[in-house]
Amino acid sequence: MLTTRGAATRQRIITGAAALIRDHGVTGVSLDDIRAATSTSKSQLFHYFPQGKSDLLLAVAEHEAEQVLADQQPMLGDLTSWQKWQDWRERVIEKYDAQRAGCPLSALTAQLDVARPATQGIITRLYDRWHAHLSEGVQALKDSGEAEADLDSDAAATAILTAVTGGATLLQATDSLTYLETSLDQALSALRRDATPVARVRG
Amino acid sequence: MLTTRGAATRQRIITGAAALIRDHGVTGVSLDDIRAATSTSKSQLFHYFPQGKSDLLLAVAEHEAEQVLADQQPMLGDLTSWQKWQDWRERVIEKYDAQRAGCPLSALTAQLDVARPATQGIITRLYDRWHAHLSEGVQALKDSGEAEADLDSDAAATAILTAVTGGATLLQATDSLTYLETSLDQALSALRRDATPVARVRG
Numbered sequence: 488m489l490t491t492r493g494a495a496t497r498q499r500i501i502t503g504a505a506a507l508i509r510d511h512g513v514t515g516v517s518l519d520d521i522r523a524a525t526s527t528s529k530s531q532l533f534h535y536f537p538q539g540k541s542d543l544l545l546a547v548a549e550h551e552a553e554q555v556l557a558d559q560q561p562m563l564g565d566l567t568s569w570q571k572w573q574d575w576r577e578r579v580i581e582k583y584d585a586q587r588a589g590c591p592l593s594a595l596t597a598q599l600d601v602a603r604p605a606t607q608g609i610i611t612r613l614y615d616r617w618h619a620h621l622s623e624g625v626q627a628l629k630d631s632g633e634a635e636a637d638l639d640s641d642a643a644a645t646a647i648l649t650a651v652t653g654g655a656t657l658l659q660a661t662d663s664l665t666y667l668e669t670s671l672d673q674a675l676s677a678l679r680r681d682a683t684p685v686a687r688v689r690g
Numbered sequence: 691m692l693t694t695r696g697a698a699t700r701q702r703i704i705t706g707a708a709a710l711i712r713d714h715g716v717t718g719v720s721l722d723d724i725r726a727a728t729s730t731s732k733s734q735l736f737h738y739f740p741q742g743k744s745d746l747l748l749a750v751a752e753h754e755a756e757q758v759l760a761d762q763q764p765m766l767g768d769l770t771s772w773q774k775w776q777d778w779r780e781r782v783i784e785k786y787d788a789q790r791a792g793c794p795l796s797a798l799t800a801q802l803d804v805a806r807p808a809t810q811g812i813i814t815r816l817y818d819r820w821h822a823h824l825s826e827g828v829q830a831l832k833d834s835g836e837a838e839a840d841l842d843s844d845a846a847a848t849a850i851l852t853a854v855t856g857g858a859t860l861l862q863a864t865d866s867l868t869y870l871e872t873s874l875d876q877a878l879s880a881l882r883r884d885a886t887p888v889a890r891v892r893g
Contacts, residue, residue, distance in 0.1 A: 596863070607863070610863040611863070614860060614864055614869075642872050642875075643876075645868075645872040645876070646853070646872065646876035648860070648869070649852065649853055649856030649857050649859075649869055649870075649872075650849070650852055650853070650856060650873075651856070652855075652859045652860060653851070653853060653854070653859065653873075654852050654856070656855045656856065656859050657817060657851070657852060657855060660810070661810065661813060661814045661817055662810065667852075669845050669848040669852075670852035670856075673845060673846075673849035673877075673880070674849070674876075677880065
């Protein structure tokens with residue numbers, strides 16, 4: 488159990504390491520770079536991260552996973568009207584447009600070996616929480632009558648989440664934002680009560 | 691321009707390298723391993739791949755990109771009825787279920803630097819061709835009356851493609867197949883004429 492001060496020091500190291508890694512890439516940053524940037528001694532660093540770089544990278548991945556959700560707030564936690572869903576959509580598009588191929592979390596997990604249980608736990612918890620927010624948002628639209636009452640909230644949330652991750656995967660690979668915009672529009676239009684059916688455009 | 695025999699030798703090296711890399715990972719395979727497995731001399735290898743490993747890895751990535759589409763054939767090239775779409779869906783689920791986190795193409799592109807134009811070209815062409823097949827399939831359903839005539843084929847194809855890539859991304863990250871199954875069902879149900887709207891399940 489860390490003291491408050493210890494927790495603050497640990498967080499300072501993580502935040503500093505995350506910023507360095509965002510700028511220079513995982514492989515371009517050494518422990519010495521991180522120590523210099525965060526004014527930390529070697530013994531301090533190993534006090535908070537006994538396994539050294541692998542421990543620290545895992546903590547940075549956890550920090551970046553938090554950031555994925557934080558970047559979508561306050562919209563993601565309050566998807567209680569169609570307008571708020573639209574605002575969330577704008578935020579998501581903006582964020583991925585700015586980030587393009589440079590997703591800090593993918594860059595990290597590519598280095599961390601996704602099959603490692605600790606890494607997989609971070610990612611699985613991220614997607615679980617993201618999915619729960621979306622599912623609550625669909626439920627809110629059902630409650631307010633903006634979506635049909637017999638919509639399956641969890642399935643709809645999955646369709647929206649995969650539209651984002653699939654669109655982001657294609658953006659990273661092709662540098663084209665169109666896939667993400669279209670996939671998100673298609674998934675969201677499925678939520679609307681009285682909406683024209685998904686994937687249908689009237690001329 | 692390679693002779694027929696030269697092209698066959700080059701292809702033999704690529705196929706052998708791809709198999710080794712599938713088994714041992716990109717970083718676990720050296721040029722010497724590839725020479726031994728394919729009975730190739732050093733001069734032969736550099737004749738076909740002047741830049742050595744980076745050239746060869748690019749050729750293997752191109753081969754694996756072909757494989758992504760080949761694994762979905764003959765269904766993907768002939769999505770002319772609802773039944774054929776269902777058969778394609780089964781194939782996709784089966785393939786990703788078998789492969790889990792071990793997507794050979796992602797493993798390669800993670801090593802190849804996706805920002806490099808040659809790598810990005812391979813991936814962009816893959817997604818373009820994949821999208822074209824899906825779009826033709828949606829058009830075929832429209833022509834036969836199994837889908838509404840005013841469906842936007844390209845947008846529907848994008849929704850289906852991102853459902854696959856998004857579902858596969860979540861499968862790789864979480865080892866759960868449910869996301870892919872649900873996202874694909876949701877995207878496909880949007881195609882059906884007279885289908886219940888997407889993301890809606892009747893109890």
